[in-house]
Amino acid sequence: MDTTPRGADGAKAASSAPPRRWGAGHAFRGFLIQREASVILVAVLLIIYFGFANPNFITNNNIVTLSQFVAAPAIIACGEIMLLICKEIDLSAGQTFALAPFLVFFGARFGLPVVVAILVALAICAAIGLLIGLVTVLLEVPSFVTTLGTFFLITGITLTISRGFPATPPGGKFLTGILGAFSYSEIIWAFVIVFLMHMILRHTRWGLHTIAVGGNDIAAAEAGIKVNRIKVGNFMLTAALAGFTGILEAYRVGSSDPLAGGANIMFFGVASGVIGGTALTGGAGTIVGGLIGAIVLGVLQDGFTLQGINAFLFDGIIGAAILIAMVVNIRLGRLQQSHLR
Amino acid sequence: MSGNGVAEAIRAENIVKRFGSIVALNGVSIKVHRGEILGILGDNGAGKSTLIKCMTGFHQPDSGRIFVDGAEVVLDSVDRARSFGIECVYQDLALVNTLSVYHNMFLNRELRKPPFGLLNHAEMRRRTADALNDIGVGVPSVEEEVARLSGGQRQAIAVARAVYSNARILLLDEPLAAMGARESGLIIDLIERLRTRGDIAMIMIAHNYAQTLDVCDRVVLVQHGEITFEGRSAETSVEQLLEIVRREYRAARRGL
Numbered sequence: 001m002d003t004t005p006r007g008a009d010g011a012k013a014a015s016s017a018p019p020r021r022w023g024a025g026h027a028f029r030g031f032l033i034q035r036e037a038s039v040i041l042v043a044v045l046l047i048i049y050f051g052f053a054n055p056n057f058i059t060n061n062n063i064v065t066l067s068q069f070v071a072a073p074a075i076i077a078c079g080e081i082m083l084l085i086c087k088e089i090d091l092s093a094g095q096t097f098a099l100a101p102f103l104v105f106f107g108a109r110f111g112l113p114v115v116v117a118i119l120v121a122l123a124i125c126a127a128i129g130l131l132i133g134l135v136t137v138l139l140e141v142p143s144f145v146t147t148l149g150t151f152f153l154i155t156g157i158t159l160t161i162s163r164g165f166p167a168t169p170p171g172g173k174f175l176t177g178i179l180g181a182f183s184y185s186e187i188i189w190a191f192v193i194v195f196l197m198h199m200i201l202r203h204t205r206w207g208l209h210t211i212a213v214g215g216n217d218i219a220a221a222e223a224g225i226k227v228n229r230i231k232v233g234n235f236m237l238t239a240a241l242a243g244f245t246g247i248l249e250a251y252r253v254g255s256s257d258p259l260a261g262g263a264n265i266m267f268f269g270v271a272s273g274v275i276g277g278t279a280l281t282g283g284a285g286t287i288v289g290g291l292i293g294a295i296v297l298g299v300l301q302d303g304f305t306l307q308g309i310n311a312f313l314f315d316g317i318i319g320a321a322i323l324i325a326m327v328v329n330i331r332l333g334r335l336q337q338s339h340l341r
Numbered sequence: 342m343s344g345n346g347v348a349e350a351i352r353a354e355n356i357v358k359r360f361g362s363i364v365a366l367n368g369v370s371i372k373v374h375r376g377e378i379l380g381i382l383g384d385n386g387a388g389k390s391t392l393i394k395c396m397t398g399f400h401q402p403d404s405g406r407i408f409v410d411g412a413e414v415v416l417d418s419v420d421r422a423r424s425f426g427i428e429c430v431y432q433d434l435a436l437v438n439t440l441s442v443y444h445n446m447f448l449n450r451e452l453r454k455p456p457f458g459l460l461n462h463a464e465m466r467r468r469t470a471d472a473l474n475d476i477g478v479g480v481p482s483v484e485e486e487v488a489r490l491s492g493g494q495r496q497a498i499a500v501a502r503a504v505y506s507n508a509r510i511l512l513l514d515e516p517l518a519a520m521g522a523r524e525s526g527l528i529i530d531l532i533e534r535l536r537t538r539g540d541i542a543m544i545m546i547a548h549n550y551a552q553t554l555d556v557c558d559r560v561v562l563v564q565h566g567e568i569t570f571e572g573r574s575a576e577t578s579v580e581q582l583l584e585i586v587r588r589e590y591r592a593a594r595r596g597l
Contacts, residue, residue: 203459205451208440212448215439222435223449224420283439 039276039292043299050303057306067187068252069298070291072097074190075245076269077276077290078197079238083143084273085201086214086231087282090132091147093242094266095154096125100243101169101256102162108170117170118247122240128154129239133232143235151263162258169250180251189248190291193241198287210234215283242266268297271322297322349411350375350542351396351427351510356405358391358566365391366402367566373510376539378532380557380574381546382582388566389546393512396544397429398422409510428508430516435499438488442480443469445487446502472505473498477534493524497531504535511535513545517552529556550579564589 050057076093083089100121107117132150136143169176180186201207212220213230221227245265250256274280275296276289300321304314352372358365366388373379383389394400396407398416406413409425416422436445443462446469454461469483478497480490487495496516503511516532517525533556535541547553553560554574562570562582570577570585 199459203462205449205453205460208444208451208460209449211440212437212444215437219435219437220448222419222431224423225449283437 039289039296043292043296046296046299046303050299050306054303054306057303062302062306064183066298066302067184069301070294071186071190072245072249072265073268073272073297074291074294075193075248076238076242076265077272077294078193078287079234079241080266080269081273081276081278081285081287081290082197082201082210082234083238084214084270084278084280085282085285086210086234087217088136088143088231088234089147089270090129090235090238090242091144091263091266092128092132092150092154093147093238093269094261094263095151095158096128096239096242097246097249097261097265098256098258099128099154099158100125100246101250102158102167102258103243104247104250105167105170105256106161114171114175121247122243125243126236126240129236130232132239133228133235136235137228137231155259155262158258164258166255166257168255169247171251176251180248181254186248186252189244190294193244194287194291201285201287206230206233211283242269268294272297275322348375349373350377350409351544352408352411353392353396354406354408356392356395356402356407358388358395358400358402365566366395368405369563369566369568371544371561371568373542373544375509375542376536377559378536378543378545378557380553380560381544381563382548382550382553382560383563384586387563389563390514391566392563393429393514393544393546396422396510397427397512426507426509427512428503428506428510429512429514430496430499430503431514435502436487436495439486441484441486442473442490442498443483445498446472446483446505448502450506473501476501476504476531478531491524492520493527496520496524496528500528500531500535504541509541511541511543513543515546515548517547517549525552532556550582554579562586 047057056062076097079093080090103121103124104114104117107120108114110117112120128150132143132146135141136146169179171179173181178185201210209220209225209230212223212225213227217227220230242261246256246261249260269290272293273285273290274293276286276291276293278285278289297318300318304317309317350373352370354370356366356369369388369392371379371381371392381389381392391400395402395405396416398419398421401417407416408414409427414421414425416425416427437448440448443465447465452461452464452468453459454464466483473480473483478494478501480494480498487498490498500511500513500516513532516528520528529552532543532545535543545553545557554577557574559571559573560577560582561568562585564586569589570582
């Protein structure tokens with residue numbers, strides 16, 4: 001056997017010196033980009049549709065409303081996308097969302113400066129994520145089940161410490177404004193967090209290792225990546241982000257409800273990610289896609305609300321829209337899989 | 342004696358490994374020199390993989406000694422084994438399909454750039470292209486998702502990664518299994534180019550007798566945790582190996 005590779009693969013080998021830029025991979029990546037582009041297209045079409053259908057849709061007031069529909073799911077999606085990429089999920093993110101503002105409230109009543117109370121609350125949320133993560137990776141309970149447990153557990157804690165009553169978030173005018181009272185503060189936070197999480201996913205070792213763990217945990221472990229540490233870290237991140245979203249919402253509304261958020265906000269976060277192209281099979285996903293997914297969901301919610309659609313029908317329409325988006329997403333995924341062989 | 346005076350890279354002496362009451366390895370000894378390929382043949386469950394895993398630090402033998410470059414070592418973890426330049430390439434487990442070629446190449450050894458320590462994608466792409474070119478592995482693009490590559494290309498990239506990370510003792514777990522002739526040719530070419538370099542010792546687990554005799558300098562046959570045959574490929578025939586295995590089957594059937 002000589003050292004010159006032969007055959008079709010050999011031909012590629014021979015021409016490999018400057019890697020070809022227009023191979024099948026580029027068509028594939030083009031397809032992927034297209035996939036995100038198709039979600040952007042859906043968002044734009046929806047905005048155009050509602051813009052024509054209702055003159056109130058593109059007004060300053062409604063854009064504020066729209067941004068508020070988008071912000072919370074977008075931030076929660078950032079965490080859930082990281083978890084979905086490494087093949088986990090946090091079903092109790094909406095519960096952490098509800099608990100966090102009460103932690104701030106009681107922290108401040110305990111005498112902590114509000115900013116410190118917020119940091120402590122976020123640390124406690126991260127500790128919840130740590131607990132979820134440790135149970136999941138050490139006791140090998142699927143996170144679907146672990147977080148089904150914490151789903152009820154955290155609600156119980158929130159109801160107990162709040163005694164079922166709402167609370168007013170503490171703090172002066174300035175802090176309250178930054179955290180949510182200013183019309184656009186929540187969406188600005190959302191954009192900042194999306195940007196940071198995008199950087200983490202695409203441009204740090206943590207993000208790359210998260211993809212590796214979801215794509216092939218054995219290969220990741222073989223390469224020396226601490227698989228459990230990545231998973232637990234992403235649970236902590238998700239819980240902290242969910243808690244922070246709950247705090248933002250409480251400051252925006254001016255009150256925290258022990259039954260706020262819940263499954264609804266969590267599933268909006270997950271759905272945003274999936275509509276944005278995150279694979280439920282792990283190993284792939286984008287933060288930017290999650291933001292676009294959240295915009296699609298926000299436009300649907302806001303648009304149908306403006307249209308004055310029957311409240312009973314509302315959830316049905318949202319559900320159908322999510323279902324269609326997810327089916328398209330999964331079919332596209334299958335198509336890609338079949339392209340691979 | 343093989344190696345033509347070349348230094349011995351790794352030697353395992355009287356390795357015994359038990360799992361509960363099962364004796365997986367019962368006093369196995371092997372050695373490989375630099376620039377040499379040793380083939381390990383044997384049925385499923387014969388102990389080949391256990392032997393490999395004792396050398397990668399994944400398993401710790403119950404007794405026996407391992408020498409790297411003539412000095413005794415204790416391989417109590419995969420990282421420790423790696424620090425001695427021992428690297429194992431598993432056929433399907435090695436790469437992350439959803440990551441690009443260059444991300445796989447640098448998995449957990451990523452290059453970063455100041456000031457924030459973000460990933461240096463451009464430099465990793467460049468070095469991957471250079472490294473693959475260097476040992477003659479061809480891919481359409483280093484940005485290609487690994488899932489898009491053929492089995493042979495994936496295997497080649499896994500080998501290239503091990504070599505690039507300074508593996509000097511390369512353990513190949515069934516590198517040719519489930520591969521067509523063309524794909525096998527790709528890997529065999531690569532393995533032979535690495536042998537020509539002369540600084541790498543390779544141990545290859547395989548099932549196909551003819552192929553193994555063709556590629557390897559020496560072969561050993563492992564049966565029931567013991568080496569039942571050892572010889573230079575040039576002086577060994579497939580029939581010879583089959584006869585030993587046949588005897589084994591007959592004995593096993595009589596035992597039923």
